[in-house]
Amino acid sequence: xxxxxxxxxxxxxxxxxxxxxxxxxxxxxxxxxxxxxxxxxxxxxxxxxxxxxxxxxxxxxxxxxxxxxxxxxxxxxxxxxxxxxxxxxxxxxxxxxxxxxxxxxxxxxxxxxxxxxxxxxxxxxxxxxxxxxxxxxxxxxxxxxxxxxxxxxxxxxxxxxxxxxxxxxxxxxxxxxxxxxxxxxxxxxxxxxxxxxxxxxxxxxxxxxxxxxxxxxxxxxxxxxxxxxxxxxxxxxxxxxxxxxxxxxxxxxxxxxxxxxxxxxxxxxxxxxxxxxxxxxxxxxxxxxxxxxxxxxxxxx
Amino acid sequence: xxxxxxxxxxxxxxxxxxxxxxxxxxxxxxxxxxxxxxxxxxxxxxxxxxxxxxxxxxxxxxxxxxxxxxxxxxxxxxxxxxxxxxxxxxxxxxxxxxxxxxxxxxxxxxxxxxxxxxxxxxxxxxxxxxxxxxxxxxxxxxxxxxxxxxxxxxxxxxxxxxxxxxxxxxxxxxxxxxxxxxxxxxxxxxxxxxxxxxxxxxxxxxxxxxxxxxxxxxxxxxxxxxxxxxxxxxxxxxxxxxxxxxxxxxxxxxxxxxxxxxxxxxxxxxxxxxxxxxxxxxxxxxxxxxxxxxxxxxxxxxxxxxxxxxxxxxxxxxxxxxxxxxxxxxxxxxxxxxxxxxxxxxxxxxxxxxxxxxxxxxxxxxxxxxxxxxxxxxxxxxxxxxxxxxxxxxxxxxxxxxxxxxxxxxxxxxxxxxxxxxxxxxxx
Ligand SMILES: Nc1nc2c(ncn2[C@@H]2O[C@H](COP(=O)(O)OP(=O)(O)O)[C@@H](O)[C@H]2O)c(=O)[nH]1
Numbered sequence: 170x171x172x173x174x175x176x177x178x179x180x181x182x183x184x185x186x187x188x189x190x191x192x193x194x195x196x197x198x199x200x201x202x203x204x205x206x207x208x209x210x211x212x213x214x215x216x217x218x219x220x221x222x223x224x225x226x227x228x229x230x231x232x233x234x235x236x237x238x239x240x241x242x243x244x245x246x247x248x249x250x251x252x253x254x255x256x257x258x259x260x261x262x263x264x265x266x267x268x269x270x271x272x273x274x275x276x277x278x279x280x281x282x283x284x285x286x287x288x289x290x291x292x293x294x295x296x297x298x299x300x301x302x303x304x305x306x307x308x309x310x311x312x313x314x315x316x317x318x319x320x321x322x323x324x325x326x327x328x329x330x331x332x333x334x335x336x337x338x339x340x341x342x343x344x345x346x347x348x349x350x351x352x353x354x355x356x357x358x359x360x361x362x363x364x365x366x367x368x369x370x371x372x373x374x375x376x377x378x379x380x381x382x383x384x385x386x387x388x389x390x391x392x393x394x395x396x397x398x399x400x401x402x403x404x405x406x407x408x409x410x411x412x413x414x415x416x417x418x419x420x421x422x423x424x425x426x427x428x429x430x431x432x433x434x435x436x437x438x439x440x441x442x443x444x445x446x447x448x449x450x451x452x453x454x455x456x457x458x459x460x461x462x463x464x465x466x467x468x469x470x
Numbered sequence: 471x472x473x474x475x476x477x478x479x480x481x482x483x484x485x486x487x488x489x490x491x492x493x494x495x496x497x498x499x500x501x502x503x504x505x506x507x508x509x510x511x512x513x514x515x516x517x518x519x520x521x522x523x524x525x526x527x528x529x530x531x532x533x534x535x536x537x538x539x540x541x542x543x544x545x546x547x548x549x550x551x552x553x554x555x556x557x558x559x560x561x562x563x564x565x566x567x568x569x570x571x572x573x574x575x576x577x578x579x580x581x582x583x584x585x586x587x588x589x590x591x592x593x594x595x596x597x598x599x600x601x602x603x604x605x606x607x608x609x610x611x612x613x614x615x616x617x618x619x620x621x622x623x624x625x626x627x628x629x630x631x632x633x634x635x636x637x638x639x640x641x642x643x644x645x646x647x648x649x650x651x652x653x654x655x656x657x658x659x660x661x662x663x664x665x666x667x668x669x670x671x672x673x674x675x676x677x678x679x680x681x682x683x684x685x686x687x688x689x690x691x692x693x694x695x696x697x698x699x700x701x702x703x704x705x706x707x708x709x710x711x712x713x714x715x716x717x718x719x720x721x722x723x724x725x726x727x728x729x730x731x732x733x734x735x736x737x738x739x740x741x742x743x744x745x746x747x748x749x750x751x752x753x754x755x756x757x758x759x760x761x762x763x764x765x766x767x768x769x770x771x772x773x774x775x776x777x778x779x780x781x782x783x784x785x786x787x788x789x790x791x792x793x794x795x796x797x798x799x800x801x802x803x804x805x806x807x808x809x810x811x812x813x814x815x816x817x818x819x820x821x822x823x824x825x826x827x828x829x830x831x832x833x834x835x836x837x838x839x840x841x842x843x844x845x846x847x848x849x850x851x852x853x854x855x856x857x858x859x860x861x862x863x864x865x866x867x868x869x870x871x872x873x874x875x876x877x878x879x880x881x882x883x884x885x886x887x888x889x890x891x892x893x894x895x896x897x898x
Contacts, residue, residue, distance in 0.1 A: 176479040177561040186770035190707040218758035223710040312551040335582040342889035
C-alpha cells in the first residue's frame with residue numbers, strides 16, 4: 170500500500186474490525202446477530218476480515234419473527250453454513266407459546282416483540298454482548314447511540330445513562346445479567362453499505378434486486394401481498410417491479426419501485442434517491458417521530 | 471462511468487462544531503447537509519411540518535440536528551450526536567456537542583475523535599468567554615485543525631473591518647494564552663449559516679473575502695494523521711490461534727491482531743514486544759486475510775512474527791529502537807465525566823490502548839478554570855472539571871505524551887462498581 174490515506178470504506182471497515190476485536194477481547198460470551206439482511210451481511214464480511222484464519226469468537230444468532238421472507242431465511246442458513254459458523258435461531262413464536270409475548274390482535278406486527286425473544290435468548294445463553302448492525306444514520310434516536318450501548322438487567326436502554334465514548338477506547342464491561350449491544354457499523358450510512366457490498370462483491374438474498382411482485386398501494390406505501398399480509402377488501406392487486414432496501418418482518422417492510430437488478434445499479438439509485446431508508450420502507454416507524462426511541466427503551470435494538 | 475468512479479475517494483474526515491447556544495451551530499450543520507444534498511425529501515417534509523407547527527415561516531434547518539425525545543421536550547440537546555454527509559469525494563462524520571458551560575465533558579468526548587474543529591463566533595458579539603473555553607478545550611484535546619467561523623455576518627452588513635477586528639482579537643487571545651502555539655493550522659472564515667454565505671457557496675456579499683469556503687477547507691484538510699513520521703505503535707487486541715492440527719499451515723499459526731495506532735510496519739522490521747521486551751522480525755502482515763507489504767496508521771491488521779513469543783491482549787508491539795516509556799506513575803490532564811465526584815481514596819481502572827490496570831490517584835496538582843485557564847487548588851473533582859492529576863498504576867503502561875501521540879497518550883478511567891466511564895485522561 171503506497172497511499173497513506175485510507176479510502177472512506179477502508180476506514181469504516183478498519184473501525185468495524187477494531188470494534189469487533191474489542192468485543193472479542195473484552196467480553197466473555199458474545200453473539201453476532203445475523204438476520205440475512207444487508208447490514209448483517211456486511212458485518213459477517215467484517216468478522217471474516219477481523220478473525221480469519223481463526224473461527225469467529227462468537228456464534229451467529231437470528232431472532233425470527235416467523236414472518237420473514239423465505240429467500241432471506243434460506244440465505245441466512247446458507248451463509249452460516251458456508252462460513253462454517255454456528256447459527257442459533259430463536260423465534261418469537263416460541264415466546265408466544267411460552268406466553269411471554271402476547272399479541273394485542275392476531276395480525277399485530279411481531280416486529281417489536283423481537284425484543285422479548287432477544288432478551289430471553291441472551292439470558293438463555295448468558296451472552297454479555299450482542300453485536301448488531303444498527304447504523305446511526307437510520308433514525309434520529311440512533312444518532313446519539315453509542316458504539317457500545319449499555320443495557321441493564323431488563324435490557325433497557327437509558328439515554329441518560331450511557332457511557333461516554335472517547336478516542337477508540339471502548340468500554341464493554343458489564344456485571345452479570347447486564348449486557349452490551351455493540352454496533353460496529355454505527356458510522357456507516359446506507360450508501361456506505363451498498364458501496365461496501367459492491368466492493369466486496371457480497372452475495373445478497375434475491376429480494377434485494379428488482380423483481381416483479383404482487384402489491385397493493387395503501388396510504389402511499391407499497392404493501393407486498395403475501396399470505397401474512399393479504400389485500401384488504403376493495404384493494405387492487407397489481408404486479409409491480411420492486412426491490413427491497415431493507416428486509417425484515419414481512420408485516421412492516423415495504424419494497425420500493427425499482428429496475429435496479431445489479432449492485433452497481435442499486436448504488437447509483439441510492440445516490441440519487443430522495444427518500445430515507447426508513448421513510449421508504451418501514452411501515453411501523455411513521456406513527457411517531459419518537460417511536461424508535463420508545464422501543465429502544467424497552468429493549469429493542 | 472461506473473458508480474465506483476463517483477466516490478473516489480479522498481477518505482473520511484471527522485470534525486466537530488463548537489459554539490454557544492444560538493451561535494448558529496445547528497443552522498450551520500443543517501446548511502452543510504442541505505447544500506451538499508444530504509437531506510432526503512421525507513426528512514425535509516418532516517422538518518417543514520415541525521417548522522410550521524412551531525409557527526415559523528421558513529424551514530428551520532437547525533431541526534435536522536434535533537435530538538432525543540426528552541431533550542426535545544427540554545428544548546436543548548444534551549449529548550454528542552453524530553451526523554453524516556458525503557460530497558462524493560469525501561465522507562464526513564460530524565460530532566455535534568452542545569455549547570453549554572456544564573457540558574465540558576461532551577465537548578471533550580466529541581473532540582477526542584475529531585481531526586478538525588469549527589469554532590463558531592457570533593459576529594455581533596465577537597470573542598466571548600465561551601469562545602475562549604471552546605478554544606482551550608480544542609487545544610487541550612489536541613485537535614490538529616481549527617476553523618474559526620465568524621457567523622451571522624449578514625447581521626453586521628458583511629463588514630470587513632468588524633471581521634478583521636474579531637480575527638485580530640482572537641489571535642491576540644490565543645497568543646496570550648499560549649494556545650495552538652505549536653504552529654497548528656488555524657483558518658478564519660466570515661459566514662452566514664442562515665443564508666449560506668461561504669459555507670458551500672462563495673458569498674456574493676463579501677467580495678473582500680478571498681479565502682476558501684468552509685466546504686473547500688473541509689475537503690482539503692488532511693483526513694487522518696499529520697503525515698510526519700511517527701513511531702510504530704501496535705496495541706495487541708486479540709491473538710488468533712486457530713490450533714487446527716489438521717491443517718499444517720495453521721498448526722502453529724499465531725496472529726497478533728490490532729489496529730496500527732501510529733506509524734507503519736513492514737515485513738522484515740525488527741519489533742519489540744512489551745512488556746516482556748523480546749524481539750522478533752515481522753514474517754507477514756495481513757489485512758483481511760491477504761498479505762500486504764506494509765501496514766499503515768488506522769489499518770486493522772494481523773502481524774505474524776518469525777519467532778514464537780508469548781504475547782497477549784494488552785501487550786504492545788513497537789519497533790526496536792522506538793520503544794515508549796513504561797510508566798507505573800502518570801502525570802496527566804484529566805476531565806471528570808461522572809456525576810459521582812472523583813474520590814482520592816478509591817481504586818479505579820484505567821484503560822489505556824488495549825491495556826487495563828488498577829489505578830489510584832496520587833494527587834491533584836491543580837484544577838483549571840476552563841474559561842480563563844487559571845489554576846485553582848482542588849481537593850476533589852466533580853463532573854466537567856479539568857485538572858492536572860497523578861495516578862499510580864498496578865501494571866505499567868506503554869505511553870507517549872498525548873501531545874505527541876493521541877492514541878498512546880489517551881486513557882479512560884472506569885468505575886468498577888458500575889463499570890461506567892468516569893474520566894478522560896491525557897498523559898503529559
Ligand atoms: N441572521 C442570521 N441568523 C442566524 C445565522 N445562523 C443562525 N442564525 C439564527 O440564530 C438562531 C440560533 O441558531 P441555531 O442554529 O439554533 O443555534 P445553536 O444554538 O448554536 O444551534 C436561529 O434563530 C437561527 O436562525 C446567520 O448566519 N445569520
